[in-house]
Amino acid sequence: MGVGGVLRDRNAAVYLGAVVVSSFGSGALTLAAGVWVMTLTGDSSLAALVVVLLWAPTVAGPFIGAVIDRIGRYRAVLVGTMAGTGVLVLSLGAVTSAGWLWLLYTVMLIDGIAYVAIFAAETALLPQVVAPALLGDVNGLRMSAAEGTKLAAPLVGAALFAAWGGAAVAVLDAASFGIAALLCLLMKPVEAAPVRRERVRVRDGLRYLVERVHLRRVVVSAAVALVLAGFAGTMTFALVDEGLGLAPTFVGVLVAVQGVGSVLSGIFSGAVLRRLSPLGFAAVGLTLFSVGILLRMTTVVPLVLIGTAIAGLGLPAPLVAATTTMQIDSPPELLARITGSVQLVMYAPNALAQALGVVVVGFVDFRISLGVVGVVGLAAAGWATWTVLVRREDRSRARVAGA
Incomplete structure (x- = not known):
């Protein structure tokens, strides 16, 4: 593969x-x-x-x-x-x-x-x-x-x-x-697939997403990652201007560095997904993203660049995990509806987070905002990791009971 x-x-x-x-x-x-x-x-x-x-x-x-x-x-x-x-x-x-x-x-x-x-x-x-x-x-x-x-x-x-x-x-x-x-x-x-003549209901996609716990958990992890990324992204100009004391054009450097991290992440995503569960992969991605954001708090150029690359490396993981889980586990006749529902859950809050960040950056020091993003991201990663470990323990107990 x-x-x-x-x-x-x-x-x-x-x-x-x-x-x-x-x-x-x-x-x-x-x-x-x-x-x-x-x-x-x-x-x-x-x-x-x-x-x-x-x-x-x-x-x-x-x-x-x-x-x-x-x-x-x-x-x-x-x-x-x-x-x-x-x-x-x-x-x-x-x-x-x-x-x-x-x-x-x-x-x-x-x-x-x-x-x-x-x-x-x-x-x-x-x-x-x-x-x-x-x-x-x-x-x-x-x-x-x-x-x-x-x-x-x-x-x-x-x-x-x-x-x-x-x-x-x-x-x-x-x-x-x-x-x-x-x-x-x-x-x-x-x-x-042939054109379906029976009634197609919008709520079927949302209902499937709500009922499938494993899919819902991965999608929620991806939504959290995007919300945090959207909020943190609004702090970038403040980081460059107030924190680093550099020209606004340095934002382009940070975007490029994050992009390189995301490209590398995508290349290796398939191999990692074959070794970890989707939620476990999302947890790894959230952890990397959060650590990278916390490094951006330091306002030290080398650490900011490293943190930006690490954040870019981690952010795609929950998104890839959510999309792959959705494609493998969803009924083909519902897949477009489920995808639309997942887009709503994942991307609509991101837009709201960006709007909130635009307001907050004018009143709160960007370091505090980045710190909050990093802590919340690590908490979300911890929840995902705990869920994976608990489910693994439950499966082990079930196998022992069955034996």
């Missing part, structure tokens, strides 16, 4: 290629859209609205997942959504003044809806085209691919915007969606 096994698998390799291409285009446009708004209006709050619109559709995750399950043909949904979004993005070429901002905001909102739909469709499709033994590796490498593009895509987006304007970045993003759609068409054989 491992990376070599994934790359030898035609469907897995094609899928990862699609992730790299689409993530690169989306990463370039996300940055450029904010810069675009700032250039036209000079209002930073209006620029920040771009990110809000991109994340807002996660609240509708269960409903979007229900629609996808109702259709039942995940590859068709995936390809159609990518191609349609790519065509829509081309309309941004009309945004030439502040009077056209409504179009940019509309496209960003629809782009956010498309992201939720694409994630749900591809999560449901992967178990049909990739062997179960490879799912952990593929999910880890998907995380590595997405994080890896963040190292270069924003720079490319900024350069294109500076040279030829936002329309050039829109063309890049549209092309990336088109290429990704074509790559997804190459994933064969696809065991396409």
